[in-house]
Structure formats: C-alpha cells, structure tokens
Amino acid sequence: MRILDERLHADPSRVVLRPFHLGWSSDTAQGSRPARLVADILALPHREAAEEYVRVLADFEERHWQTEQLFLERYSEVEERLCLDGDAIDTVRKKLIGAYFCHEYTYAAAALMNPSVVPHPDQSGMTGGAVRFVMSLRAVGEGHISSIVFREGIAHADGTFQLWPQSHFATAMGIDDTSLVDADSAVTVHRHAESSLSNSVIFPITEQQKGGLEDLRLVRFDHGAGDFEWVGTYTAYSGSSIRSELLRTRDFREFVLEPIEGRAGRNKGMALFPQKVNGRYCMVGRQDGKNLFLMYSDRLDCWDDDGVLLMEPKYPWEFVQIGNCGAPILTEAGWLLLTHGVGAMRKYALGCALLDRDDPSKVIARSRTPLLTAIDADRFGYVPNVVYTCGALKVGETLLVPYGISDSAVGFATTTIAEILQLME
Numbered sequence: 001m002r003i004l005d006e007r008l009h010a011d012p013s014r015v016v017l018r019p020f021h022l023g024w025s026s027d028t029a030q031g032s033r034p035a036r037l038v039a040d041i042l043a044l045p046h047r048e049a050a051e052e053y054v055r056v057l058a059d060f061e062e063r064h065w066q067t068e069q070l071f072l073e074r075y076s077e078v079e080e081r082l083c084l085d086g087d088a089i090d091t092v093r094k095k096l097i098g099a100y101f102c103h104e105y106t107y108a109a110a111a112l113m114n115p116s117v118v119p120h121p122d123q124s125g126m127t128g129g130a131v132r133f134v135m136s137l138r139a140v141g142e143g144h145i146s147s148i149v150f151r152e153g154i155a156h157a158d159g160t161f162q163l164w165p166q167s168h169f170a171t172a173m174g175i176d177d178t179s180l181v182d183a184d185s186a187v188t189v190h191r192h193a194e195s196s197l198s199n200s201v202i203f204p205i206t207e208q209q210k211g212g213l214e215d216l217r218l219v220r221f222d223h224g225a226g227d228f229e230w231v232g233t234y235t236a237y238s239g240s241s242i243r244s245e246l247l248r249t250r251d252f253r254e255f256v257l258e259p260i261e262g263r264a265g266r267n268k269g270m271a272l273f274p275q276k277v278n279g280r281y282c283m284v285g286r287q288d289g290k291n292l293f294l295m296y297s298d299r300l301d302c303w304d305d306d307g308v309l310l311m312e313p314k315y316p317w318e319f320v321q322i323g324n325c326g327a328p329i330l331t332e333a334g335w336l337l338l339t340h341g342v343g344a345m346r347k348y349a350l351g352c353a354l355l356d357r358d359d360p361s362k363v364i365a366r367s368r369t370p371l372l373t374a375i376d377a378d379r380f381g382y383v384p385n386v387v388y389t390c391g392a393l394k395v396g397e398t399l400l401v402p403y404g405i406s407d408s409a410v411g412f413a414t415t416t417i418a419e420i421l422q423l424m425e
Contacts, residue, residue, distance in 0.1 A: 001371050001401070001415040002159065008137070008151075008410040012109035016172045016201055017064045019074060020103040034101075035082055041097050042089070053096045063104070065169035065195070071098030107147050107170070107201050108139035111382050113404035116218040116326055116391035118230060120152065121251055129157035129396045134197065134252060136216045136232065136390075137410060140382075146212030148202040148234070150252070157396035159414030164198055171195045173202050173255070184208065186258035197252050204236075205257065211239035215269070216247060217390045219327035222275045231300070233260070233270045233283075244270050244285075246301060262304030264295055270303070271324040271391075273335070277360060284310065284337065286323045292339070294361050308361055311353060317343040317370055318351065325350060326391025328360070329399075331417050335360050338401070340388055341370070348386040349373040350403065352420055365424035372413060374406060381406025 022033045041049065061067045072091075075098035079086050086094070120132035132154050139149045153163040173189040184206070191200040204210050216234040223229060232247035236259075244265040248256045259265065270285040280296045287293045287306045295307030313319050318341025325338035335355035340348055349370035356362035374385050389403040399420065401413045 001413045001419075004159075004161075004412040004414060006161075006163070006412050007405075008112055010108050010110060010112050010140075010408065012106045014108050014166075014170050015063060015104045015106050016170045017060075017067065017070050017102050018105045018172055018203070019077070020101050022101075034078070037100060038078070038082060038084065038097055041093060041100060044093075046090075046092075049096055050092050053092050053099070056096065056099045060099075060104070065171055068095055071095040071102065074098035074102050077101075105141060107141040107203075108149065109141050110144060111140040111408050112137055112149075112410055113140070113407050114138040114215045114388055114390050115402035115404065115410050116216055116232070116389070117155075117393040117400065117402055118218045118220045118391065119393070121228070121230070126154070131155050131393065131395050133161075133393055133400075134218070134230075135163075135402060136218050138213075138215055138390075138404075139201070140212075140407075144212070145204065146214045146237070147204065148213050148216055148247075150197045150200065152196075152198050155393055155395045155400045157398055159395075159398050159400065161400060161412070164196075166198050167196070169195075170199050170201055173200055175205055184259065186256055188254060188256050190254045191252075202247075202255065202257075206236070208238045208241070208243055208259070209236040209245075209257075211237035213237075215390050217269075217271045217324075217326045218247075219272050219274045219391070221272065224275075231272055233272060235268045242266070242268055244268065244303075258301060261299075261302040262297075264303035264306055269323045270295075271327050272300075273328050273360070274330065278358070282360065283307075284324045284328065286321065290321045292322055292324060310355075310361060311339070311363060311366065313341065314366070315341070315368055317341050317347075317349050317373070319343055320346070322351075325389045328355065329392065329394050330357070331394075331421075333417075333421055334364055336417070336420065338371075338389065338392055339366075345385065347374065348388055350387055350389065350401075352424060354421065354424055365421075367420075367423050368425055369423070371415070371420065371423065372401070372403065378405045378411065381408030383407035387411075 075094040117135040135151045155161040176188045214235040216232045218232040236245045244260045273282040283295045292311040293307040294310040320342035328335040328337045334357045337353045339351045350372040351367040353366040354364040392401040
C-alpha cells in the first residue's frame with residue numbers, strides 16, 4: 001500500500017456560529033436567566049445598544065457567513081421561547097439579543113479522523129476513469145463532541161486525487177422541526193442553499209446524539225434501475241449510552257438521521273452492503289465487541305437479528321478484536337471487506353478479507369499481515385498507535401483509502417485490487 005503525502009489536520013481556526021443556551025427550564029418566567037439577559041439588553045439606552053452591537057460586529061462579522069442574518073434568526077427563536085413583543089424591539093436590539101444567545105464553536109479543534117468516501121451524486125464531466133467523490137470525516141471539537149463534516153474531490157485511476165478547497169466560512173446544518181430535538185425519532189437536517197457541502201457541519205441534535213456523532217460509514221446504495229441513495233451508519237453517543245443510527249440522503253443537501261430499530265442497533269460499527277444480497281439488506285457488524293457478524297434484514301431501518309458469526313480474530317495483530325472498516329466493495333473476485341484489528345498494546349492495524357459474492361457468509365480469504373499499521377510519526381496523536389478508516393473508494397481497479405491517524409489527523413493511501421488479493425490467503 002502506497003502512502004500519499006496529503007494530510008488533513010485538526011484546525012481550531014474553523015468555527016461556526018451556534019446557539020448559546022442559558023438553560024430554558026423556566027424560560028418564560030420573568031425572573032429566568034434568559035429573561036433577565038433580554039431585560040438588561042432592552043434597558044440599554046439606544047446609543048449604548050448601537051455601540052455595543054458595532055463592537056460585536058467588529059469582532060465577529062468577518063469570521064462568519066451572513067452573520068447579521070444568523071443573529072436575526074437566533075433572535076426569532078428567543079422571541080418565540082420568551083414570548084417577546086417583536087414589534088416593540090428595534091432591529092439593532094434584535095440583532096444584539098441574537099448575538100448574546102450565540103457563540104463560536106471550534107468544531108474541529110481537537111481532532112479530525114475516521115473518514116469514509118463514496119462516489120459523488122454528480123459525475124458530470126468526469127473522463128478517463130476519474131470519479132468525483134464525497135468524503136465524510138469525524139470532527140472533534142470543544143468538549144470532545146463529535147460532528148460530521150465533508151470534503152469533496154476527484155480521484156483518478158492512477159491513485160492520485162485532489163480535494164476541492166474550503167472557503168473561510170463554515171455553517172451548521174439546520175433542522176426542519178426543532179420540536180423533534182427531544183424526541184426519539186428521525187430528524188431531518190439540511191445545508192444552507194448557498195453553502196457548499198465542504199463547508200457544512202452536521203451537529204448532534206437529539207438527546208441520544210448529544211455526546212457526538214461518531215464514525216460514519218457511508219455507502220452509495222443501489223436500489224436498482226438507477227435509483228441510488230447514500231446511506232451511512234454511525235454511532236449516536238448520548239454521553240452514557242450508544243446506539244447505531246442511519247444517515248440517509250439522495251443529494252447531500254437534505255439528510256435524514258434516524259435510529260436503527262431492533263436489538264442489533266445497540267452495537268457500534270455496523271456497515272451496510274451497497275446493494276441487496278439475495279433480495280435482502282445485508283450488514284457486517286461487531287455484535288459482541290470482539291468478532292465480526294453478518295446480518296440480514298427486510299427493512300433498512302430495522303435490524304433485529306444479531307446474525308451469524310463471520311470472522312473471529314485469527315492472527316496476533318487482531319487478537320483483541322476485529323471490526324469492519326466500512327462497506328464491503330464488490331470486485332470480480334467477491335466482496336472485499338476492509339477490516340481493523342487490535343493487537344498488543346491496543347495497537348490498531350488495517351487488514352482485509354474476501355467474501356463470496358453470492359453468499360458473503362463464506363470467507364474465501366483474509367490477510368495474514370496488516371495492510372497498514374501505525375509507524376513513525378503516525379503513531380503519535382490524541383489516541384496513539386491507531387490507523388482506522390470507515391470506508392474506501394474503488395476507482396477502476398485502484399483503491400483510495402483515507403484513514404484516521406491516531407485519532408488526530410487523516411492520511412491517504414492507495415493500492416490496487418490485485419495487490420490486495422495477493423496479500424490474502
């Protein structure tokens with residue numbers, strides 16, 4: 001496997017403007033903290049309020065996109081919660097109130113890791129076997145909260161690739177119905193119509209997600225007859241419990257985040273096959289914390305069967321546990337499954353296995369030695385001695401593998417399908 005020079009690192013300069021919550025348990029009460037804050041702002045003489053707002057703009061206008069519009073949108077939320085009389089408040093004070101109920105959040109200050117990559121919905125203009133792609137990443141910010149971010153780019157059959165540049169501004173995706181935040185059901189988020197995917201962030205929304213959205217494994221799912229849907233499995237962490245959930249989109253503009261029903265959804269690391277197998281949805285998951293299992297379901301959102309044992313640790317570099325590294329990839333030889341193994345000193349390494357095309361419960365071959373392991377500078381980071389990916393991209397007969405480096409950065413490697421097959425036995 002050839003290691004490429006490109007690296008993506010945590011970047012504390014990338015910030016988004018987010019709601020600042022002061023505790024809404026008694027928000028409509030006259031003496032509540034939010035109500036007192038609004039009263040203090042309204043009590044300012046007009047000149048002082050205007051001067052304070054000028055200072056706020058001087059500090060933050062150039063750091064965010066459509067800053068004043070975001071302040072007004074946040075004010076509207078506060079007005080509704082506190083039952084304010086908007087007709088009696090001038091525009092400057094509305095914006096100032098909105099600013100007081102916002103804060104900057106560095107969504108990727110701590111780490112950028114665990115990428116997954118899929119073909120882009122738009123392949124227009126691609127020639128010579130090139131593939132436009134979408135890469136998702138786990139970004140870790142203040143409070144060690146994980147969110148989902150994206151990068152777009154073009155990959156070529158020779159293993160090279162280019163990432164599209166990001167702009168200075170990043171924006172948080174919005175939720176269609178804020179009443180669902182505390183619900184245990186699906187929520188829909190959307191990126192701003194004028195914001196690019198590479199500058200959009202999906203933050204935790206529901207109570208189950210509030211500790212982070214972790215390790216999205218994306219796949220372009222083929223429903224047949226040219227009907228594609230992009231589906232991702234991820235771990236929703238509440239701070240004390242985990243649950244597997246689905247991200248679903250057809251255009252990377254609107255996304256549905258929904259719980260996986262059934263007892264199999266209680267575990268981490270589920271990866272969906274890119275098409276039905278023998279007429280049913282199929283997943284690989286680590287259902288007991290140590291081994292890999294194969295599961296089938298008649299519903300994409302319900303997995304009530306723990307499945308059958310697929311692989312157990314076999315070699316020393318995976319004795320602690322094995323897991324998948326994203327959706328299986330269909331090749332002429334069968335389903336190529338990238339795996340990760342954990343060995344002595346909790347060192348993570350990437351491996352692979354080949355599954356039968358018609359019956360993926362049959363393991364045809366697997367790698368005796370790792371494809372990729374943490375060496376030299378890649379051993380150091382927030383969680384040392386870890387390489388980890390949530391999905392690779394097949395471009396012709398070449399594989400582009402983005403991977404997390406010690407839970408701190410993202411690197412890229414490339415190899416050919418033939419080279420991988422030769423490593424297995």
